[in-house]
Amino acid sequence: xxxxxxxxxxxxxxxxxxxxxxxxxxxxxxxxxxxxxxxxxxxxxxxxxxxxxxxxxxxxxxxxxxxxxxxxxxxxxxxxxxxxxxxxxxxxxxxxxxxxxxxxxxxxxxxxxxxxxxxxxxxxxxxxxxxxxxxxxxxxxxxxxxxxxxxxxxxxxxxxxxxxxxxxxxxxxxxxxxxxxxxxxxxxxxxxxxxxxxxxxxxxxxxxxxxxxxxxxxxxxxxxxxxxxxxxxxxxxxxxxxxxxxxxxxxxxxxxxxxxxxxxxxxxxxxxxxxxxxxxxxxxxxxxxxxxxxxxxxxxxxxxxxxxxxxxxxxxxxxxxxxxxxxxxxxxxxxxxxxxxxxxxxxxxxxxxxxxxxxxxxxxxxxxxxxxxxxxxxxxxxxxxxxxxxxxxxxxxxxxxxxxxxxxxxxxxxxxxxxx
Ligand SMILES: Cc1cc2nc3c(=O)[nH]c(=O)nc-3n(C[C@H](O)[C@H](O)[C@H](O)COP(=O)(O)OP(=O)(O)OC[C@H]3O[C@@H](n4cnc5c(N)ncnc54)[C@H](O)[C@@H]3O)c2cc1C
Numbered sequence: 219x220x221x222x223x224x225x226x227x228x229x230x231x232x233x234x235x236x237x238x239x240x241x242x243x244x245x246x247x248x249x250x251x252x253x254x255x256x257x258x259x260x261x262x263x264x265x266x267x268x269x270x271x272x273x274x275x276x277x278x279x280x281x282x283x284x285x286x287x288x289x290x291x292x293x294x295x296x297x298x299x300x301x302x303x304x305x306x307x308x309x310x311x312x313x314x315x316x317x318x319x320x321x322x323x324x325x326x327x328x329x330x331x332x333x334x335x336x337x338x339x340x341x342x343x344x345x346x347x348x349x350x351x352x353x354x355x356x357x358x359x360x361x362x363x364x365x366x367x368x369x370x371x372x373x374x375x376x377x378x379x380x381x382x383x384x385x386x387x388x389x390x391x392x393x394x395x396x397x398x399x400x401x402x403x404x405x406x407x408x409x410x411x412x413x414x415x416x417x418x419x420x421x422x423x424x425x426x427x428x429x430x431x432x433x434x435x436x437x438x439x440x441x442x443x444x445x446x447x448x449x450x451x452x453x454x455x456x457x458x459x460x461x462x463x464x465x466x467x468x469x470x471x472x473x474x475x476x477x478x479x480x481x482x483x484x485x486x487x488x489x490x491x492x493x494x495x496x497x498x499x500x501x502x503x504x505x506x507x508x509x510x511x512x513x514x515x516x517x518x519x520x521x522x523x524x525x526x527x528x529x530x531x532x533x534x535x536x537x538x539x540x541x542x543x544x545x546x547x548x549x550x551x552x553x554x555x556x557x558x559x560x561x562x563x564x565x566x567x568x569x570x571x572x573x574x575x576x577x578x579x580x581x582x583x584x585x586x587x588x589x590x591x592x593x594x595x596x597x598x599x600x601x602x603x604x605x606x607x608x609x610x611x612x613x614x615x616x617x618x619x620x621x622x623x624x625x626x627x628x629x630x631x632x633x634x635x636x637x638x
Contacts, residue, residue, distance in 0.1 A: 219448070219454075219455050219456070219457055220246075220454060220455070220456050220457065221456070221457040221458070222244055222245060222246040222456060222457075222458055222459075223242065223244035223245065223458070223459045223460065223638075224236075224237075224240065224242070224244065224245035224246075224458065224459070224460050224461075224462060224634070225245070225246055225248065225449055225456055225458035225460070225461045225462070226245055226246065226247040226248070226461075226462045226463075226464075227247075227248055227439050227449075227461065227462065227463035227464065227465050227470075228247075228248075228249060228250075228256060228463060228464035228465055228610070228613075229247050229249035229251075229254040229255070229256070229425075229433055229435075230254075230255060230256020230257060230258060230421075230464050230610065230623075231256060231258050231420070231421065231424065231464075231610070231620045231623040231624060231627075232256075232464035232609050232610030232611075232613065232623045232624075232626065232627045233247055233249070233256075233462070233464045233610075233627075234247070234254065234421065234424040234425055234428055235424055235623060235624040235627035235628060236462050236609070236627040236628075236630060236631050237427070237428040237432075238424050238425075238426075238427035238428050239427075239627065239628040239631040239632070240631045240634075240635065241631075241635065242635065242638075243429070243432075245432060246432055246434060246456065247428065247432060247433040247434065248434050248437045248438070248439050248449075248451055248456075249433060249434065249435050249436075249437065250436070250437065250438035250439075251435065251436070252435055252436050253435065254421060254425055254433060254435070255418055255421045256464070257270050257271070257273075257579060257611075258270070258273060258417045258418065258420065258421050258620055259417070259418055259421070260415065260416030260417055260418035260419075261492070261575050262415075262416075263492075263494070263573050263575055264494060264572060264573035265494075265529075265573075266492070266494040266521070266529075266531045266573055267414075267415060267416045267521065267525070267531075268416070268492035268494075268521065268531070268533060268575055269416055269417045269418075269533070270417075270490065270577050270579065271488065271490045271533055271535060271577075271579060271582075272505060272517070272519035272533045272535070273412075273416075273417035273620075274410040274411070274412050274504075274524075275410055275411045275412065275417075275420070275619070275620065275621070276409075276410050276411075276619065276621075277411070277621050278621060279621065279625070282621055282624055282625070283411070283621075285423075286420050286423040286424070287423070289423040289424075289426045289427075290413065290419055290420075290422075290423050293413050293414055293415055293419050294413070294414045295411050295412070295413050295414070295419075296411065296412050296413070296414060296524065296525070297409060297410075297411050298409065298410055298411075298412070298504065298524060299408070299409055300408055300409060300410055300504060301502050301503050301504050301523075302503070302504055302505050302506070302507070303503055303505075303506050303507070304361060304365075304506070304507045304508075304509065305506055305507070305508050305510070305563050306322070306360070306361065306509065307322065307323055307326065309321075310503075310506075313387075313507060314387040314389065315357060315360070315361040315362065315365075316353050316357050316361075316362070316387070316389045316394055317387070317389045317393065317394060319331070319356075319357065319394065320396060322360075326356070326360065329356040329360075330354065330356035330357050330360070330394075331356070331395065332354075332356065333353070333354025333355040333356030333357060333358070334353065334354040334356070334357070334391050334394060334395065335354070336354060336355070337350060337351055337352070337353070337354035337355070337391075338350055338351050339351065340352060342379060343379060344374065344375045344376065344377060344378070344379060345366070345374045345375075345377035345378060345379055345381050345382075346358075346363065346373070346374035346375045346377075347375070347379065348379035348380075349362045349363060349366075349374070352388070353394075357394075360509070361507075361509045364509040364510070364511055365507055365508075365509040365516060368508075368509070368511065368516040368537050369486070369516045369517075369537045369583065370486050370537065370583055370585065371486040371487075371537045371538055371539040371540075371542075372484070372486065372539070372585055376585065376587065377585055377586060377587060378586050378587045378588050378590075378591070380586075381585070381586040381587070381617070382586075382617055383617055385617060412524055414525070417620075420620065424624075434451075434453075436452075437451045437452055437453050438451060438452045439451050439463075439465070439473060440452060440473070441473055442461065442470075442473045442474045442475075442606065444474050444475075444601075444604040444606065445604075447459070447461075447604075447605065449461060458605075459605065459638075460605045460606075460607065460634055461605065461606045461607070462607045462609060462627075462630065463606065463607070463608050463609070463613055464608075464609055464610030464612070464613045464623075465608075465612070465613065466581055466612035466613065466615075467483070467594060467597060467598070467608050467612065467613055467614070467615045468483050468615075470601070470606070470608050470613065471597060471601075474601065474604075474606065476597065476600065476601070478593070478597065479593070482587070482589050482590050482593045483584070483590055483593065483594075483615060484540065484584075484585045484590075485540055485581035485582070485583060485584040485585055486537050486538060486539060486540060486581070486582055486583050486585070487537075487538050487539075487540055487542065487578060487579060487580035487581060487582050488535050488536065488537055488538065488578070488579045488580075488582035488583070489535075489536045489538060489544065489549065489552060489576065489577075489578050489579075490533055490534065490535055490536075490576060490577050490578075490579060491532075491533070491534040491536070491552075491553055491556050491574065491575075491576045492531075492532070492533050492534075492574060492575040492576065492577075493530075493531075493532045493533075493534060493556075493557075493571060493573075493574050494529060494530075494531050494532075494571070494572055494573035494574065495529055495530040495531070495532075495566075495569035495570060495571055495572060496529060496569055496570045496572050497528070497529060497530065497568075497569045497570075498522065498528055498529065498530055498569075499520065499522070499530035499532075499565055499566070499567070499569060500520070500523075500564075500565060501523065502523055503520055503523060504519065504520060504523055504524055505517055505518065505519035505520065506518050506519075506520075506565075508563065510563075513559045513562070513563060514536050514552065514555050514556055514559050515534045515535055515536050515556060515559065516535060516536070516537050517534075517535045518532055518533070518534050518535075518560070518565060519532065519533045520532060521533070529572075530565075530569055532560075532565070534556050534560070536552060536556065537582075537583075540580070540581070544578060549576065553574070553576065557571070581612055583617065584612065584615050584616065584617070586615075586616065586617060590615060591615075594614065594615040594616075598614070607630055607634075609623075609626050609627055609630055610623055610626070610627075611623060614626065
């Protein structure tokens with residue numbers, strides 16, 4: 219039987235960042251898919267460049283960004299001031315809604331202001347309670363609740379108040395009411411970066427530090443014997459000293475024969491349609507949020523306005539419950555509905571669709587609750603006691619960016635190296 223010191227499951231950002239940082243050649247990366255990248259992948263078709271879903275980057279640690287960019291040969295990385303908007307009452311409101319209610323029709327603005335003055339006291343409760351307590355009925359019910367329910371495909375009363383962590387654009391009541399001396403909240407993504415050939419460039423940068431002959435593509439891990447420290451793949455058995463997995467935590471628990479509670483670990487899925495047209499659509503805007511329950515998508519992004527190109531190039535995201543059936547027929551019907559909805563909201567006028575691609579992200583957003591956080595920590599600890607380390611957005615059952623994935627993977631590599 220083959221043996222390796224570090225068996226890495228998954229060649230997404232997390233697995234590659236771990237292998238790259240390890241400084242030990244005794245590793246093997248097993249990747250179920252036919253190429254590296256996980257969710258951070260790019261497709262190029264008929265001159266259009268699309269990610270698996272809109273991936274834009276906001277590095278908080280300059281050294282990590284420099285580390286990646288320095289390895290990106292001739293690729294240009296675009297740096298843009300975010301132009302993100304909300305389609306509401308047949309007009310655009312700047313994002314985030316709660317900081318821009320003065321752009322609403324007067325009566326609705328007054329409703330939001332009244333809601334702010336009459337909001338309930340904040341107590342530790344659900345995400346939905348938090349929205350009412352911080353923003354009042356008007357803001358919560360006009361945008362924050364319908365939009366996030368479309369995204370998460372769940373009643374927000376089931377999510378923890380802090381389910382989105384630093385990714386939620388909070389604002390104080392003073393700031394919302396336009397008090398000039400109110401401190402301005404910082405947005406985590408007021409500017410963002412994007413490589414000219416798509417998100418995969420960051421993956422390729424990481425992969426430069428990983429030996430390609432030690433990445434086994436099309437090789438899925440199908441079982442893990444915790445006691446024997448042996449993984450079974452679709453091709454062989456591999457003994458390991460430590461196993462590092464970026465597969466979804468629940469899938470890893472299944473592989474290890476450890477039970478878990480589906481009421482605690484739930485998630486949505488997101489169907490992404492990448493659509494290329496023959497001519498330009500709305501100018502300037504990078505992405506638009508749609509809270510309307512009657513529209514199929516919750517967000518639409520415009521690659522052409524990021525690249526400065528002259529043919530409309532969209533990603534369209536549709537949030538779905540995890541048990542939604544998605545046959546080829548239903549996906550086709552959903553795409554037709556997306557195109558009709560794009561017309562309804564004025565994105566699509568006289569352009570013709572000339573190229574498309576679609577992908578299902580499953581899981582996409584995990585449902586974070588106090589219980590899921592506690593259970594994920596407990597299960598990770600149990601696995602770690604057997605030298606199985608679960609990392610990554612889905613391995614840690616969390617909401618995070620690729621930068622967070624890199625930080626976590628490097629931290630684990632440092633820890634394991636110092637132990638050996
Ligand atoms: C809609 C959406 C938008 C996002 N936008 C952004 C953004 O703008 N900016 C940002 O920084 N982040 C964004 N993210 C988050 C980002 O995609 C993730 O943080 C990152 O891709 C996670 O990488 P990972 O390696 O942890 O997991 P993954 O990308 O899921 O990689 C896991 C890998 O493991 C492989 N695998 C799974 N099971 C097995 C098995 N049994 N055997 C072998 N291989 C296996 C999979 O094939 C996959 O390649 C977004 C996420 C979503 C869903």
